[in-house]
Amino acid sequence: MRIAVTTPTGNVGRHVVSALVRAGVRPRVLLRDPDRLSPDIRDDVDAVRVDQYEPDSVAAATEGVGALFWVDPPSEGADPLADYARATDSVVRAVTDNGIGRVVFQSSVGAEKRHGAGEIDGLAHTETALDGLGIDVTHLRCGYFFTNLELQLDALRAGAPLQVILPLDLPMAWVAPRDIAEAAAGRLLSPDWSGRCVQAVHGPADLTWRQVADILSAAVGRRIGVERITDDAMRAQLRQVGMSDRLVEAVLGMSTGLREDFVPEQPRTVRTTTPTTLAAWAYDTLRPQITDASS
Incomplete structure (x- = not known):
């Protein structure tokens, strides 16, 4: 069965590609710029130049494919939910x-709400x-990515505190993108599931932002x-970096929509x-980006 992977250079997609290659699969990878692929992986994949917002292009690129790892691409426009709708048209x-x-x-934790969670509504x-297509589909409901912390790298390097709009003592699922990729690759390769499935990927523990700050402080060797x-x-702040009003509200909604009486549909289990x-992630990935920049 031919497997196609979207966003193969992303935080999750690149690990999905590597996992499939290690399993003996030669995946077809769909991306706007094949030159962005790591030189180490280029000989082990079939790269196709494609814009995920163009249904004709995506349909042509997935001809002969039996299984697909689909990620809605990050919105680059003024209306992110419209971009999610365009991406949905392409995969359909x-x-x-x-x-x-x-x-x-x-997908994401919070997509089960269907409405009222900002950009997550696009995933819903x-x-x-x-x-609605009657296929075998698994929705990976992922927790908060560790890599989201890299969005505040400049502040961390400057010694400024992390700034959030969630309650500091509200626990939530935190997860490594590599672990999401392992779950995705396992689903793509396993014949032992069918129908509509929801697989939550919650990481090892629910953490509050206060706990996160303590963990990062120990990992990087300075108080965060x-x-x-x-x-x-x-x-x-978001408007200052050039975001449109709709994008600002979509980004905020991912937090505001989940901070009041929200309980994930899938409980934490094995x-x-x-x-x-x-x-471990902070020591291996975040620490070098902070300490090397300040040395």
């Missing part, structure tokens, strides 16, 4: 035209569309603080718990 077209019977979709839209700021203060700790 590809599945329908090519008879792709198996899809693993990278894709989930619903894939469910965290402070809660108002929604309006965060809006102002099935949803993955091994990589935030401490």
